[in-house]
Amino acid sequence: MSRDNRVLLLIGSPKKAGSTSESLGDYLLGSLGNKGFETEKIQVVQALRTPEGISELLWATDTADILLLVFPLYVDSLHSGVIRALELIACHRAELKQRRRQKLVAISNSGFPEAHHSEVALAICRRFAGQAGFDWAGGLALGGGEAIAGIPLDKAGGRARFARQALDMVADALEKGMPVPQEAVELMGRPFIPKWMYIWFGSMGWKRLAKKNGVLHDLQCRPFE
Amino acid sequence: MKALLLDGSHAGDKALLSARTILSDELPAKGWTVEGVTLRDTKIAQCIGCFGCWVKTPGRCFMNDAGNDIARSMVRSDLLLLLTPVTFGGYSSELKKALDRVICIVLPFFARISGEVHHKPRYQRYPALVAIGSLPAVDEESEGIFRSLVSRNALNFFSPLHEVKMVYDWQIPDDILMTLKPVVEMRRSGNVAG
Ligand SMILES: Cc1cc2nc3c(=O)[nH]c(=O)nc-3n(C[C@H](O)[C@H](O)[C@H](O)COP(=O)(O)O)c2cc1C
Numbered sequence: 001m002s003r004d005n006r007v008l009l010l011i012g013s014p015k016k017a018g019s020t021s022e023s024l025g026d027y028l029l030g031s032l033g034n035k036g037f038e039t040e041k042i043q044v045v046q047a048l049r050t051p052e053g054i055s056e057l058l059w060a061t062d063t064a065d066i067l068l069l070v071f072p073l074y075v076d077s078l079h080s081g082v083i084r085a086l087e088l089i090a091c092h093r094a095e096l097k098q099r100r101r102q103k104l105v106a107i108s109n110s111g112f113p114e115a116h117h118s119e120v121a122l123a124i125c126r127r128f129a130g131q132a133g134f135d136w137a138g139g140l141a142l143g144g145g146e147a148i149a150g151i152p153l154d155k156a157g158g159r160a161r162f163a164r165q166a167l168d169m170v171a172d173a174l175e176k177g178m179p180v181p182q183e184a185v186e187l188m189g190r191p192f193i194p195k196w197m198y199i200w201f202g203s204m205g206w207k208r209l210a211k212k213n214g215v216l217h218d219l220q221c222r223p224f225e
Numbered sequence: 226m227k228a229l230l231l232d233g234s235h236a237g238d239k240a241l242l243s244a245r246t247i248l249s250d251e252l253p254a255k256g257w258t259v260e261g262v263t264l265r266d267t268k269i270a271q272c273i274g275c276f277g278c279w280v281k282t283p284g285r286c287f288m289n290d291a292g293n294d295i296a297r298s299m300v301r302s303d304l305l306l307l308l309t310p311v312t313f314g315g316y317s318s319e320l321k322k323a324l325d326r327v328i329c330i331v332l333p334f335f336a337r338i339s340g341e342v343h344h345k346p347r348y349q350r351y352p353a354l355v356a357i358g359s360l361p362a363v364d365e366e367s368e369g370i371f372r373s374l375v376s377r378n379a380l381n382f383f384s385p386l387h388e389v390k391m392v393y394d395w396q397i398p399d400d401i402l403m404t405l406k407p408v409v410e411m412r413r414s415g416n417v418a419g
Contacts, residue, residue: 013274014271014274015273045271072274074321074325075328075378076374076377076381077315077316078315079271079274079321079325080271080272080318080321080322080324080325081271081318083312083313083316083317083321084318087312087317090313112342112343113342114341114342117341119373120315120370120374120377121315123314123373124313124314124315125313127366127370131313198342199335199342203334203335206279206280206333206334210279210280215280215282215283219279219332220283220332221283221284222284222348223283223285223297224301225300
């Protein structure tokens with residue numbers, strides 16, 4: 001096969017299971033698998049726990065043609081474990097004698113409903129690509145990621161409709177050797193419900209969880225004052 | 226006036242070592258109490274993304290380590306100083322492991338700030354934010370990303386003011402002192418110019 005063949009999905013959520021990152025990543029990886037790509041998935045934060053996990057991560061990044069880094073927004077950036085992985089990968093690649101052309105696509109999801117909160121995090125990914133010798137193939141951001149919360153995208157109904165369309169476009173583009181199309185970026189960032197409704201559902205959700213844990217009345221406490 | 230200094234440098238980062246020495250010497254002379262934390266020597270568990278600090282043990286993480294101590298110091302400080310090698314435009318993983326643990330200082334509930342959604346504050350006051358980033362040499366792209374990151378953090382952590390200073394590996398301590406002079410001379414109510 002002359003085109004890029006191996007795709008590596010790097011999940012950048014610290015959650016072992018049930019992350020929105022994994023829902024997004026699995027959907028895209030599934031589409032690429034159906035198009036004949038060889039696929040592999042690594043949970044980055046878990047991989048860093050052992051020397052074997054780190055070696056496997058470095059080996060997999062060396063041999064992939066396309067890397068998909070899918071992560072949640074953490075304090076306007078990436079989770080500390082993912083930054084650690086990027087530091088290790090960049091350091092490892094600086095020592096490589098030969099590097100092939102490899103692409104990096106990054107997909108962020110944030111708790112806040114506006115996709116643009118992820119702009120800085122995607123800029124960090126793009127800078128990483130430049131510094132570690134990957135071709136930057138584009139970044140996408142989903143706002144209101146908590147609405148998906150690990151549900152497989154094809155079972156997530158209307159709330160994931162734009163995400164699915166966007167990822168289908170990304171899969172088609174990658175198959176053709178093209179970068180992420182702007183139309184996909186716009187679709188991924190399109191709100192699936194009005195902002196006020198997301199805020200309302202969010203508040204109800206936090207209260208419900210707090211009630212379940214018996215701390216509803218302590219929700220606003222200030223233990224460090 | 227209290228300052229919390231989170232040192233996210235790698236061992237051997239000369240520019241950040243100079244910056245830390247300058248801040249630790251000069252700020253007390255201006256009436257500040259400085260608490261310094263060398264993050265690479267501090268055991269802090271990584272955030273696991275459970276939101277327990279909002280809905281199980283509100284306001285604190287269930288992992289009761291230095292992550293909670295840092296969150297406590299942060300809300301009791303007037304100034305938060307972040308020292309970090311600029312890493313792909315962002316923070317080092319050492320600094321980030323501490324920052325991921327401090328979301329307990331805001332509430333889970335959302336508020337609109339200038340039309341954007343953010344969290345509501347948990348506390349009445351939050352520290353000013355000064356970030357000092359080190360680089361081997363001038364790198365406009367990384368510096369631009371770094372400045373944007375710090376201003377987004379300032380917005381999300383309700384910092385009354387924020388400032389970014391860059392230091393470079395080739396600088397001698399006197400150059401770094403000049404760069405940090407406005408920080409050393411700042412007042413909580415004032416601003417960091419220069
Ligand atoms: C420590 C921490 C920091 C976070 N910081 C942000 C943030 O800065 N902006 C934002 O929109 N969401 C933030 N979030 C929310 C997550 O991005 C959101 O819950 C996301 O959907 C989680 O995705 P995942 O399931 O793939 O882990 C944060 C969550 C945690 C636990």
